[in-house]
Amino acid sequence: MSTIIAPSILSADFSHLADEVKKITEAGAEYIHIDVMDGNFVPNITIGSPVVKSLRKFSDAIFDVHLMVEHPETQIKNFADAGADIITFHAEATNHAHRLIQEIHELGCKAGVAINPGTSLSMIEELVEYAEMILIMTVNPGWGGQKFIESMLGKIHMLYHMVQEMETDCDIEVDGGINAETSVDVREAGANILVAGSAIFGAEDVAQAIKDIRGKEIIHHHHD
Numbered sequence: 001m002s003t004i005i006a007p008s009i010l011s012a013d014f015s016h017l018a019d020e021v022k023k024i025t026e027a028g029a030e031y032i033h034i035d036v037m038d039g040n041f042v043p044n045i046t047i048g049s050p051v052v053k054s055l056r057k058f059s060d061a062i063f064d065v066h067l068m069v070e071h072p073e074t075q076i077k078n079f080a081d082a083g084a085d086i087i088t089f090h091a092e093a094t095n096h097a098h099r100l101i102q103e104i105h106e107l108g109c110k111a112g113v114a115i116n117p118g119t120s121l122s123m124i125e126e127l128v129e130y131a132e133m134i135l136i137m138t139v140n141p142g143w144g145g146q147k148f149i150e151s152m153l154g155k156i157h158m159l160y161h162m163v164q165e166m167e168t169d170c171d172i173e174v175d176g177g178i179n180a181e182t183s184v185d186v187r188e189a190g191a192n193i194l195v196a197g198s199a200i201f202g203a204e205d206v207a208q209a210i211k212d213i214r215g216k217e218i219i220h221h222h223h224d
């Protein structure tokens with residue numbers, strides 16, 4: 001299983017977003033992770049769908065939109081129309097996660113479901129076979145540059161086993177505090193899509209930072 005790197009533009013220079021998006025695309029990022037915050041689900045307000053739309057022409061990478069918003073059902077069409085490829089909402093933000101996954105699919109996008117560090121896997125267990133991706137937050141959402149929460153490794157590993165047992169195809173994305181060191185641990189635990197903001201945009205050489213986070217391939221041995 002090869003690792004996909006998703007630079008989070010939250011740590012980019014917002015006054016030169018198009019250049020930043022071009023830079024990470026040329027540096028080998030497969031995904032562009034776009035953090036949408038509404039000032040309610042999390043305190044800050046960041047990027048809306050018009051910004052996503054205007055960035056779309058600067059990159060062919062997969063646009064991985066992470067909605068940290070209340071009432072995500074009211075937002076998905078705007079982001080799908082703006083050019084999102086994957087739309088991830090928080091399980092904590094809706095009572096109708098299963099329906100929302102279907103609606104995202106109807107809009108022609110892949111669906112992801114995110115859970116905060118304090119939320120149990122049981123909240124998304126019934127969704128694993130429907131969603132293309134589960135996002136395990138490894139910091140509390142709202143800010144870039146926070147410290148990786150070590151105890152999330154167990155959760156990632158449990159989800160990895162859950163996905164294997166269900167014999168379904170579901171990517172495991174991690175987000176928060178990912179750098180060349182924590183990358184090794186989360187990949188060993190079973191994550192295959194790694195979001196990184198400050199570790200990529202804070203580096204002198206962005207391509208090298210992406211390589212360092214991707215690391216050497218990890219072979220998973222299955223024990224029954």
Ligand code: DX5
Binds near residue numbers: 035141144
């Ligand atoms: C946090 C966001 C993350 C953030 C990660 O709320 O969802 O995507 O940008 O930033 P780093 O990699 O700096 O922890």
Ligand code: ZN
Binds near residue numbers: 008034035066175
């Ligand atoms: Zn994110």
